[in-house]
Amino acid sequence: MFKNPTPRQIAIFISIIIALSINVLLMILKLMGILEISIEMGMLIALFSFIIAFFISNLLIKRFIYRRIKLIYKNIHRFKLSKKDKFTATDVTDTILDDVEKEVEEWVTGQEQEIQNLKSLEAYRRNFLGNISHELKTPIFSIQGYIHTLLDGGLHDDNINVNYLQRAAKNTERLQVIIEDLDAISKLESGELILEIQSFDIKQLVYDVFEELEMMAQEQQVHLQFKEGAERNFIVRADKEAIRQVLVNLISNSIKYGKKGGRTKISFYDMDTNILVEVADNGIGMPEEHLPHVFDRFYRVDKSRSRAQGGSGLGLSIVKHIIEAHQQTINVRSTPELGSTFGFTLAKG
Numbered sequence: 001m002f003k004n005p006t007p008r009q010i011a012i013f014i015s016i017i018i019a020l021s022i023n024v025l026l027m028i029l030k031l032m033g034i035l036e037i038s039i040e041m042g043m044l045i046a047l048f049s050f051i052i053a054f055f056i057s058n059l060l061i062k063r064f065i066y067r068r069i070k071l072i073y074k075n076i077h078r079f080k081l082s083k084k085d086k087f088t089a090t091d092v093t094d095t096i097l098d099d100v101e102k103e104v105e106e107w108v109t110g111q112e113q114e115i116q117n118l119k120s121l122e123a124y125r126r127n128f129l130g131n132i133s134h135e136l137k138t139p140i141f142s143i144q145g146y147i148h149t150l151l152d153g154g155l156h157d158d159n160i161n162v163n164y165l166q167r168a169a170k171n172t173e174r175l176q177v178i179i180e181d182l183d184a185i186s187k188l189e190s191g192e193l194i195l196e197i198q199s200f201d202i203k204q205l206v207y208d209v210f211e212e213l214e215m216m217a218q219e220q221q222v223h224l225q226f227k228e229g230a231e232r233n234f235i236v237r238a239d240k241e242a243i244r245q246v247l248v249n250l251i252s253n254s255i256k257y258g259k260k261g262g263r264t265k266i267s268f269y270d271m272d273t274n275i276l277v278e279v280a281d282n283g284i285g286m287p288e289e290h291l292p293h294v295f296d297r298f299y300r301v302d303k304s305r306s307r308a309q310g311g312s313g314l315g316l317s318i319v320k321h322i323i324e325a326h327q328q329t330i331n332v333r334s335t336p337e338l339g340s341t342f343g344f345t346l347a348k349g
């Protein structure tokens with residue numbers, strides 16, 4: 001009872017002490033012969049003093065608590081209580097302290113959660129910045145190296161001048177890829193990308209991407225084809241341009257990490273409400289332990305091959321973001337030396 005007393009209980013307690021003190025004082029005065037008072041009169045005075053003391057102390061305690069609670073509320077909410085939320089002294093019910101205690105506990109838990117989120121965001125930001133500068137450093141240093149060599153006389157050396165300029169140009173292209181991918185990922189992560197959903201034939205879109213990547217495939221001697229049974233059209237509902245990006249990233253990866261003379265096969269499976277699209281290559285593949293991480297930003301299994309091919313290390317994380325923005329899923333199966341298969345679903349159109 002005394003562990004968490006209500007304002008009323010405190011007021012009763014104070015009033016009893018006051019009434020008892022007055023009674024004791026009256027008795028002392030009576031004993032000393034200063035005051036002539038009957039027992040009944042003494043009891044009556046004690047009762048009156050108890051009632052008056054109860055009302056006054058109850059009011060004062062409530063006001064005091066109200067002021068303090070208002071302060072706590074202000075601190076919790078970090079803004080003045082709106083007119084609607086403003087509570088008056090009458091709100092100070094017997095359970096108000098319990099309510100405030102509960103709300104403060106909830107607030108503390110909420111704050112702890114928020115601090116935790118901020119900490120992980122900060123760690124992510126630091127990590128992301130570190131990765132970006134690392135990615136940008138390599139091409140920038142290369143460009144600097146080639147330009148300085150040319151300025152230091154290489155410009156007049158016909159054995160290297162054109163070659164070095166071509167290499168510098170290749171590195172600027174790499175910088176462009178990194179910047180474009182960074183731009184895409186920051187748009188996707190900030191939720192800026194608004195999907196423009198439409199119905200279209202995914203098979204036709206794969207044809208278009210095949211055409212776009214034809215040169216690249218020829219250079220690597222990789223054959224792009226549809227799996228047998230993919231003759232008919234497959235209408236899906238999705239953001240066409242975003243899915244084009246997904247296909248470009250997956251198919252160009254299948255070429256980059258493919259084998260000379262190899263092939264990339266695209267297949268479609270009708271799955272009740274969805275269409276499953278699979279991009280399968282018979283390239284270098286990936287060891288099992290890397291598979292849970294390949295969709296992470298800047299994650300590379302084969303670092304030197306990825307950089308040599310001008311990869312930003314962001315391609316698959318862009319793919320995953322786009323598919324998840326469509327509320328669909330993506331998965332990967334892979335065996336070293338045998339090849340990899342990336343599969344994602346899209347809603348049927």
Ligand code: ADP
Pocket residue numbers: 249253254257258281283284285286294299300301302303306307310311312313314315316317339340
């Ligand atoms: P990158 O720009 O390095 O290609 P991605 O995010 O597209 O970045 O891919 C991440 C890593 O996953 C690549 O560096 C590569 O090691 C591996 N990877 C992606 N696709 C394939 C594939 N089809 N076959 C083998 N490895 C792949």
